[in-house]
Amino acid sequence: MGTKSIAIFFSLLFFSLSTSLSQPLQFQTLFLQSLPKPQSLSWTDSETLTAESDSETTLSVQLHHRDSLSFNATPERLFHLRLQRDAARVKTLSSAVYGNTTAGRDFSSSIISGLAQGSGEYFTRLGIGTPPKYSYMVLDTGSDVVWIQCSPCRKCYSQTDPVFDPTKSKSFLGVSCGSLLCRRLDSPGCNNRRMCLYQVSYGDGSFTFGDFSTETLTFRSTRVPNVALGCGHDNEGLFVGAAGLLGLGRGKLSFPTQTGRRFGGKFSYCLVDRSASSKPSSVVFGDSAVSRTALFTPLLTNPKLDTFYYVGLTGISVGGVRVRGITPSLFKLDNTGNGGVIIDSGTSVTRLTRPAYIALRDAFRAGASGLKRGPEFSLFDTCFDLSGKTEVKVPTVVMHFVGTDVSLPASNYLIPVDSSGSFCFAFAGTMSGLSIIGNIQQQGFRVVYDLAGSRIGFAPRGCA
Missing domain, CATH: 2.40.70.10 (Acid Proteases)
Incomplete structure (x- = not known):
C-alpha cells in the first residue's frame, strides 16, 4: 500500500470514528408519576x-x-x-x-x-x-x-x-x-x-x-x-x-x-404499570394468548433444571448505541446449567451479572448527565432528584435478544421510589451468574409463553 493510499485509509477511518462518536443519543419522554397506592379489589365470584x-x-x-x-x-x-x-x-x-x-x-x-x-x-x-x-x-x-x-x-x-x-x-x-x-x-x-x-x-x-x-x-x-x-x-x-x-x-x-x-401449551400475561393505570393485569391461556404483534425469541433449555424460562440476551443499547462491554458471553447458559438469563414474573427488578450491570449503569449515567443526581436508595445506586418536574427526557434503553429487540418504555427503567420526586434506574447487579428479567421491565408488554413453539414473545402496549 502506497503512502497516498495509507493516508486515504486513515482519513476514512478517522471520519468514520468521529461520525459514530458524534452521533446524537436517542431520548424519550418520561412522564413522572408517584408511587402507586393500593387499588381496591373488585371480584365477581363465578x-x-x-x-x-x-x-x-x-x-x-x-x-x-x-x-x-x-x-x-x-x-x-x-x-x-x-x-x-x-x-x-x-x-x-x-x-x-x-x-x-x-x-x-x-x-x-x-x-x-x-x-x-x-x-x-x-x-x-x-x-x-x-x-x-x-x-x-x-x-x-x-x-x-x-x-x-x-x-x-x-x-x-x-x-x-x-x-x-x-x-x-x-x-x-x-x-x-x-x-x-x-x-x-x-x-x-x-x-x-x-x-x-x-x-x-x-x-x-x-x-x-x-x-x-x-x-x-x-x-x-x-x-x-x-x-x-x-x-x-x-x-x-x-x-x-x-x-x-x-x-x-x-x-x-x-x-x-x-x-x-x-x-396448546400457550399462555400470556400483561402486567400494567400500577402508577399509571387502574386497570387490572390479565393472564390468557390458549391460542388467543399469542398476540399478532409479538416479537419472538427462542427459548433455551437448562440441562439441569426445567422450571425456568431461559432466553438469549445478546446486548443492551442506551440512547440508540450498543453498550460496549455487554457481550453475549456475559449471559451464556453453559452445558452444566450455570449462567443464562431467565424471564420471571415474581422478580420485580431486573438483575444482570455484575460486569454487564456496571457497563449499563455507566452508559445510562452518561446519557442522563443532564438530570440532577440524588442519593442512592436501597439496592439502587443510580438515582435522580426530579422533584418539581412533570416530565423529563431520558436516554432510550433497548434489550437485544436472539432474533428480536425489545424497546423499553421510560417508566420501565426509571421508577419512583418515594413521593418526593426521587427516581432510580431500575436495574441491579448480581454476583450470581444468573441474570433475571423482572416484572418492572415487563410492564405494559403482553409476554407470550409459547411452550409448543419453544419461544417467548413481547408485544408492546399489550394490556389493552
Missing part, C-alpha cells in the same frame, strides 16, 4: 354463574398485584417491602439453579422452616373443587407444582377465604404411589395407605407438604378438570391472603404443561 364449560380452549382471568391486599400501608412502606421480597426471591432462584435449594430433600429428613418471606407478586381468584370454592391463588412462572392449603391443617398460614376441605368436593381424588403422576414429582413420598405425598421446599425456607391429588379448577365460567395439585396440610411462606399457588413454570407438573393439550 359461583353466581350457572353456565360452566369444561371444553373451552381459551380462558382469560384478571391478575392483581399483592399490594391490593394491603389497605393500611403507605406507598413507601409497600415499595420497601417489595424490595425486601425481591431480594429473597432472587436468592431463592439463584439457589435453585446453583444447587443450594432444599427442593429435592427426601421425606425422612426434617424440614427446617425459615422466615416466611413470601412468594409471588401477582394473584387471581379461581374456584377449587366441585362445587367450586373460590380462593386467591398466586401465579408464578418460577414454580411448577400447583398447590393449595387443605384442612385438616397441621400448620397453615392465614388466608382470606376458608381453607379448602377436600372431603366436601365431589371431584377430589388422591393419587396412588405407583402412578405415573406421582413419579413426576421431584421428591415423591407415600403414606401408610400407599397414597402419594408431595413436598416443595423453597430456597427462603418456606415450604408446603401434603397429599398429591387431582382436582377441578374453575376460572370464571371455564372448568378445567383433573389438574394434579398438592393438597397441603403443612405450609409456610406464601403471602397472607392467598390459598395456594398456580405454578406457571416450564416443568412437567406446571399448569401450562398439564393443560397443554387443551390450551
